[in-house]
Amino acid sequence: MDAQLARELIACNNEFYRRHAASFSATRQAPWQGWARVVEAARALTEPSRTLHVLDVACGNLRFERFLAERIPTVELSCLAVDSTPELSCDASAIRGVRTRTVDVLEVLLDGRDPLDATGTFDLTVCFGFLHHVPGGNLRHALLNTLARHTCAGGIIALSLWQFMDDPRLARKAETAEEAMREQGFPVDALDADDHFLGWQDSIQPVRYCHHFSEAEVDELSAHLSQRGAREIDRFSADGRSGTLNRYLICQIEKSSRL
Secondary structure, eight states: OOHHHHHHHHHHHHHHHHHTHHHHHHTOOSOOTTHHHHHHHHHTTOOTTOOEEEEEETOTTSHHHHHHHHHSTTSOEEEEEEESOTTTTTTGGGSTTEEEEEOOHHHHHHTTSOTTTTOOOEEEEEEOSOGGGOOSHHHHHHHHHHHHHTEEEEEEEEEEEEOGGGSHHHHHHHHHHHHHHHHTTOOGGGSOTTEEEEEETTEEEEEEEEEOOOHHHHHHHHHHHHHTTEEEEEEEEEOTTTSOSEEEEEEEEOGGGGO
8 A cells, every 4th residue: 555545544543533532432341252262362371470461552442451450350460551542541540550652553663663662572462453444464564563573472462353344234334434535535446455434423424444354364464473473373253243343363472483
């Protein structure tokens, strides 16, 4: 994807989350079903005397951190929660072991830099509800490279990949929003395959850029992570009324890849 178009799409989403942080957060209070399986995978990384170091990229309103703290109350947590919208994560002090960092991960990656510079490595690295906002395969690969680089040997990377076009209601919303963008003169035809726009709640405007992940692309992302020393250990569908809105990919960093 053209870098300038990618920046426009990133700016579109940043504007959406800045303007609608409150209404978005209000609809994102309950934990996702798939998180339970991620946490079970993470349990194997903990010992009675060991702190679990967690990196959450695109943390939103910190509901995963709340879920994690409640799910494994006897484990000492040290969580770095990263997002470009500080309005969403303003109550971090209420959750044990959480610190936040405000950074536009995608803009920094487009500049060829590491958005997580000097943060070290983590036992559990998660990225939920964000990869569908990353425009272009090259930028998605750059993000995955960053996640792998900041996950320690034996650590786990857990991703959610939205498959919203498989849902008839969301697919109709995407078609309506895309037609509205086309009428406004946006070069919709310049988007990559499986790129779409979605309105918010019952309105066409405002819109968000979103990418739908086919199973073939999930395969490709898994293969890319494998080349970075992160072997797939689990893949499953969860979330939404159908139980299939998100495809989860869990990979573990091979210990030999850090030797």
